[in-house]
Amino acid sequence: MFIKVCGITTFEQIEWAIELGYSAVGIVFHPKSKRYVGYTKGIKLADYAKNKILTVCVGIDFDEVKDVYDNFDYVQLYNYRELDNLIYGTADKPDNEKFKYLIFDRSMGKGVFECDYPEWVYDYTDRLLVSGGLTPENVGNVFEKIIPAGVDVSSGVEVDYGVKSFEKMKLFIEKIKQHI
Numbered sequence: 001m002f003i004k005v006c007g008i009t010t011f012e013q014i015e016w017a018i019e020l021g022y023s024a025v026g027i028v029f030h031p032k033s034k035r036y037v038g039y040t041k042g043i044k045l046a047d048y049a050k051n052k053i054l055t056v057c058v059g060i061d062f063d064e065v066k067d068v069y070d071n072f073d074y075v076q077l078y079n080y081r082e083l084d085n086l087i088y089g090t091a092d093k094p095d096n097e098k099f100k101y102l103i104f105d106r107s108m109g110k111g112v113f114e115c116d117y118p119e120w121v122y123d124y125t126d127r128l129l130v131s132g133g134l135t136p137e138n139v140g141n142v143f144e145k146i147i148p149a150g151v152d153v154s155s156g157v158e159v160d161y162g163v164k165s166f167e168k169m170k171l172f173i174e175k176i177k178q179h180i
């Protein structure tokens with residue numbers, strides 16, 4: 001299972017993700033996000049993680065990541081752009097099928113959890129990432145409804161915006177392992 005922790009802001013958090021067995025770390029380049037790190041720091045974080053854990057740059061529009069996306073394994077966008085390594089974020093049925101992963105996200109970093117999935121989502125389970133308000137406490141509920149290719153968490157393992165908790169990250173991945 002592909003397990004991504006998003007909104008990473010420090011080298012230490014990358015180390016935690018590696019130690020705990022996460023698949024990927026996400027770094028946010030949407031300038032209005034409270035987890036925005038800026039280009040210089042974002043590239044340093046990506047370089048640090050390179051070849052140790054997969055990296056994802058996150059923006060709403062391609063413009064937000066165009067100067068950095070070459071440094072990352074995947075590009076997560078909410079406005080579609082044709083890219084070989086696209087993780088396409090949407091809450092609506094996609095009208096384009098060319099993406100590596102589809103991330104079903106009604107939250108975009110706001111911690112909104114709703115554990116009901118429209119019928120069309122089940123057509124994409126082999127490349128579906130579920131996200132939106134996931135926490136160690138509620139992630140088990142997801143697997144009662146759907147078995148996706150992966151999950152993505154951000155605010156549910158934080159103590160403040162961009163400040164991840166090792167303990168919460170640990171609990172989150174332990175809960176997932178009980179279900180897969």
Ligand SMILES: O=C(O)c1ccccc1N[C@@H]1O[C@H](COP(=O)(O)O)[C@@H](O)[C@H]1O
Nearest residue numbers: 006033107108109111132133153154155
């Ligand atoms: O985290 C953000 O601030 C953000 C900003 C803009 C687009 C996406 C963002 N985050 C992504 O949203 C999911 C869900 O977040 P949460 O778990 O509900 O806090 C997160 O995993 C990021 O991929």
